[in-house]
Each structure stands twice: as C-alpha cells, then as structure tokens.
Amino acid sequence: MLVYSLITSRYFSVLSRKAHEGALNTAKIDVAEARMKGEIGERERQGLTKQQISKIEADTSILETERKKDKAAAEASLTTKQTELDRDIQLAKIAAKRAAEARDAELQRDVETKRAHMELERLRATGVTQAMAAKETAKENTDANYYNLTKNADAELYRQQKEAEAQCEFRILASETMLCTDANRR
Secondary structure (H helix, E strand, O other), X not given: OHHHHHHHHHHHHHHHHHHHHHHHHHHHHHHHHHHHHHHHHHHHHHHHHHHHHHHHHHHHHHHHHHHHHHHHHHHHHHHHHHHXXXXXXXXXXXXXXXXXXXXHHHHHHHHHHHHHHHHHHHHHHHOHHHHHHHHHHHHHHXXXXXXXXXXXXXXXXXXXXXXXHHHHHHHHHHHHHHHXXXXXXX
C-alpha cells in the first residue's frame, strides 16, 4: 500500500504540476493577449489622434486659402475702383482745363474784337476805307486765333482723355493679372 500510496501521491503531484503548468501557460497567453490588445488599442488611438490632427490642419489650411483668396479679390476690386476714380478725376480736371481754355479763348476774342473796334474808330478819323480794311483784317485774325486756340484745346483734351483711358485700362489689366496670379498660387 505504501507503493500504491507513493504512486498515487506522485500521480497527484504530477497532475497538480500539470494543472499548475497549464494554468501558468493559460495565464501567460492571457497576459500576452491583453498586452496585444493594449498595444493595438494604443496604436489605434494614436492613429485616430493623428488623423484628427491632419483633418483639423487641412480644414485650417482650406479656410486660410479662402480668406487669402477673398482678400486678393477685395484688393483687386479696390484697385479697380481706385483706378476708375483716378480716371474720373483726371477727366474732370481735363474738362475743367478745357472749359478754362475755351473761356480764355473767348475772352481773348472779345479783347481782340474790342481792340479792332477801337482801331476802327481811330482809323475812321483818318479814313473810312483804311478802317474797313483794318477791321476786316483784325476780325479775320481774331477768328483765326480763336479757331486755332479752339482746335488746339480740343486736340489737347482728346490726347489727355485717351491717355487717362489707357492708364485706366492698364491698371485694370494689372489688377486682374494680380488677382489671377494670386488665385493660381493657391
């Protein structure tokens, strides 16, 4: 019985060791599986964090680009309006100058007419024939001067208007080019 008891005791000891080893191995597997799940979960969280950061940065970049585009469009519009206002001011100055030149020419004609009339009166005293000839000559000279002054003023006005229009067109074209360049950069 002692042998049986030793065998049985040894059997139970081996069985106990087997159960213990099995439990130890199962525990090791459970620990490894828990570690794996923990590391996978950690990596997933890190990946989600990176994705969220990238999405926020992309949204921010898009908003910044839209703001820059809006700013460039507003600046181009301002430049265009400023150019148009400058052109209108130049045209108004040219028109005012033209009106002043026309008034000067008219006053000059009046002065020449009065001078001719005075000359006529003086010549009447010396002779009617000479006076009539002088009057006609003075009138023709006055008319010729008036015509020349008027045509010169008209030509200058036309030149200045065309120059102002050309400057306006150039500035508008430059503004549009700048707007297109800024839009292409984005």
